[in-house]
Amino acid sequence: MATETETTQTQAERDQSDDSGPFQRWVSGSISEPGRAYRPMFWLVTVFFLVTTLFPFYWLFMVALTPEGQLQNVVFTPNGFNPGVFIEIFQILPFHRYMFNSFVIATVTTAFVLVVASLAGYVFGRLRFPGKNPLMLLVLLVSFFPPAAFFIPLNDLFNTNFDILEPVLSNGSLYNTPYALVIPMSALFMPLAIFILTTFYSQIPDGLEDAARVEGTTRLGALFRVIIPLSAPGVATAGVLTFIGVYNEFFFSFLMTDGQPQNWAPVLQGILGFQGQYQTLYNAMAAASIVAVLPMAILVVVAQEKIVSGLTAGGLKE
Amino acid sequence: MARVTLDGVTKRYEDVTAVDDMNLDIGDGEFVTFVGPSGCGKSTTMETIAGLTIPTEGEIYIGDREVTKLPPKDRGIAMVFQNIALFPHMDVYDNISFGLRIRNYEKSEIDRRVEEAAEIVQLGGMMDRMPEEMSGGQRQRVAIARALVREPDVFLMDEPLANLDAKLRVHMRTELQRLHRRLDTTIIYVTHDQAEAMTMSDRIAVINAGKLQQIAPPLTCYNEPANQFVAGFIGSPSMNFVEAEVAGGRLEAENFHVEFDPSTTDGIAPGDRVVLGVRPEDIYLERTAEGIEYATELINARTDVLEPMGNEVFVYLVTGNDTETSMDVAAGEASDDQLLMNVDPDTQIEAEEDVSVILDRSRIHLFDAETGDALRHGLIDVASAESGTPERGVGDSD
Structure with a gap:
């Protein structure tokens, strides 16, 4: 300086x-x-x-x-x-399992968010119906609440046993399953994704959708064959933001499982796992943090072009 | 190929009625054009046929099937859009074959049809271009080929030439006519350009404010318009309209009169207000008026502005004593003391010149001043008609 x-x-x-x-x-x-x-x-x-x-x-x-x-x-x-610490972290704890858990949770959440938000984005962006704006505001309202506000009721809910879930889940409760993370995080990231996709889908000219429908698709077919491919930067932006958001999330990741890798504990629990009752392996925690960050760094570098054009432009010429 | 029938189709939005009780019967293989000013409901009418808009009331039949509530894909139609609407993320082959691929046609069949359609619209060798790499005319041809491969019962074309430049538009116009002759498919065509409508169609449906004004062959619309709107819309430049009052033996306009016996026409009585309509080419200078069998008396006028077009000259005439140019002429409004005349380019005429003109009485139209309905085409009184030219009353049209 x-x-x-x-x-x-x-x-x-x-x-x-x-x-x-x-x-x-x-x-x-x-x-x-x-x-x-x-x-x-x-x-x-x-x-x-x-x-x-x-x-x-x-x-x-x-x-x-x-x-x-x-x-x-x-x-x-x-x-x-x-x-050698970068090897040791996989030996002391099954850190790869934590990473795998996080990847599965983030991927499933992203896929679910993109599918549902695409449908919602189509409705909000391309259809006219009474009460559209209030409904959109209601959806966005969800993202205004701090996640902590949802935690206690959700934690209570996920620890309740439902007989109907018995065949799918061992004890009928969602605690210690990936669903305990996928469900609340989908809800948290959904409004942002809906908002991004609404903006993008609304900019696709009506003529293209009409053309697809006359050519033989349903409305849904036109969405998946024409509108979504043309909104690729928007879909990529929403997808990457959701994926990174879920992967990096702390609050639900920390509390919705008991921290055991076989119980779908995410990578956060893996890093904290090096902090024992009598000893804290700072070097292992640091190494684990770096390893955990790498996939995200790679994802951002790969997708950055799309994200940038998605966040800034959004304009599509016919 | 199929008939298309609209039975009382009405489309209401919250505040406006876009299409009002539309009844149409379009024959198999016919080329029908919907024409009208912007926002008259012609595109909405077409959208109801396509299934992109569901009518509020009424039924639509394509062939023998009722299709009123069917989605577009099940109607056996193909459409060419005003903004062309090629899929920007697909190359020409994928664009053309889109509909066939959706319907899971066999690859060999798709290839055969795409090749055939590309040949018809002369797009050979461009199959792997992207739309953005093509010119406007090429894109339009791809859009037409996309419609062709489906071998639809009915072609819908919504102002397909509107975004092309003037020269290409005329070229594509003839290509479309050739195409229609070759395919012999029912074509419904929407345009606001009356020249396109006149040149291409078997029949023209003139639409205004959501209502069908007249559906007839182009020359019938031109020579025997059903009402004042059709008379003013078809033909360029537009027909002159002058308000007049029916008196015994003649029509009294503000600055001139025309001999006419009201007793020869039903629905006209002395004292009625009518609108007299005459096209610019049916007004003649006195000195060139030889051979006009049913001429009016001389009308004194003063030339105002001349517009030489090369093959003809448009002359704005001001009748009556008030030779001051009124401002409403500039605004394009019809004025009772204004007449537009069309003369040969070699006619000796200058601006600000006093002239005498006559109107061809056999080509004068009378419209009801209130409803605008046509009362009579040609003012040759039965009594005074010496021979030949029969009376052309409303309803005699073939």
Whole structure:
């Protein structure tokens, strides 16, 4: 930061030969040539964001590499070198099972959200019926509540045994099943997905849907064969946001299972699993965090183009 | 191929009636055009036939089947849309074969039909292009091919040429006529362009404000319009209308009169208000009026603006003493002292010139001033008609 200010000042000094102070000269130079002020500000802000977002990861990596019990004086370098921790985390706990659980839960939730939100988005985006706007507001209202508000009644519900569920679930209750996570998280992420898809589907010209229907599809067929393919950036955005949201979710993930991998505990429980009653394996927790983040990072990099065009554009030309 | 019958079809929205008691009987293999101004309900009528809109009342039959509530896919129709509506994410082959693939036709059959349709509309070798890589005319041909491969009973075309440039429009117009001759399928065509309607159709259905005004062959609509709206809508430039009062032996307009015996026509009595309609090409300068058998008396007028079109010249005439150009002419409104005349390009005529014109009485139409209904076509009194040209009254149309 300091170096950048200095360079601009020296430039200003070179340009200015009158005897006003250096700051005054810098200001007047910036006014006559705004790029001189914008360039250092751009770098300042960029470096700030890069440091605040990436440095924690760097530090996480250093903590992971530091052997257990030597976690003093870790600032820029690890205190020792133990890359084996990235193997150990799968040996101490079945961390892969936790990841698998999270993947299944996130995938099922995303698929369910996309199917239901597509139908809802079609209705809200393309049909006219009385009470549409109030109904849309009602749906969005769900996303205004803090998830904690739903937790106690849902937890109570999921711990209740229903005879009717006996054939599907061992004891008739949803606790310790993936459904205990899929159901509330679908509800939480549904409004956002509906909102995104409504916007996208409403922009597909009526003529295309009419053409598909005249050619021989039903309304539903037109949705899946024409409207959804043309709204791919929107569907990708809604899907990725839901997937990442569910994968990273803390509250329900922490409380809707007992934390055992065979009971569909998600990756969060896997990371916390390295925190025992008598001992906390910080290096393993750090390594597990990094491993858990990688799939999301890859997903975002792969889907980023679609997400960006989905979040910004949304305009489709015929 | 099939007949299409509309029986009392009405479509009401919350505040407007888009289609009002539409009764149509379109024959097998016929080319019928719905024509009317924007928002007159012609597209809505077509949508009810397509099944994209369900009528509030009335029934629709295609062939012998009642299809009023059937979804579009079960009606045996194909449609070409105003905005072309090709699927942007599919190439030409996929667009054309879309309907066949939905219906699970065999691959060989799909290929055969796509090839045949592409040949008809001359799209060979473009099968793997995307719509965005094509010109407007090519896209339109793909849209027509998409309709062709389905081998539908009825073709619906909703202003298919509206988005094309003028030259291409005329070209596609002749191609569509050729297509109709070759396929011999029932075609229903919607347009607001009366020239398209006149040139292509077997019959024209003129629609205004949701109501069917007249359905007849193009020349019948032109020569014997059923009412003042049809008379004004068909023909370009539009027919002149002048209000007149029926008096004994003549029609009194504000600035001139026309000999007419009211007793020869039912429903007209002295004292009635009527609207006299005459097309620009049926007004003649006195000096070129030789050979007009049933001419009116001379009408004094002053030329206002001349519009030379190359093959003809439109002359705006102001009748009567008030030669000041009134502002409502500029706004395109019909005015009682305005007449539009059509003369040969080599006629010696200038702006601001006093001239005498005559009207061809055999080509004058009379409309009821209140209802606009046609009362009479041609003002040749039975008594004064010396020979030949028979009276053309309303209802005599073939």
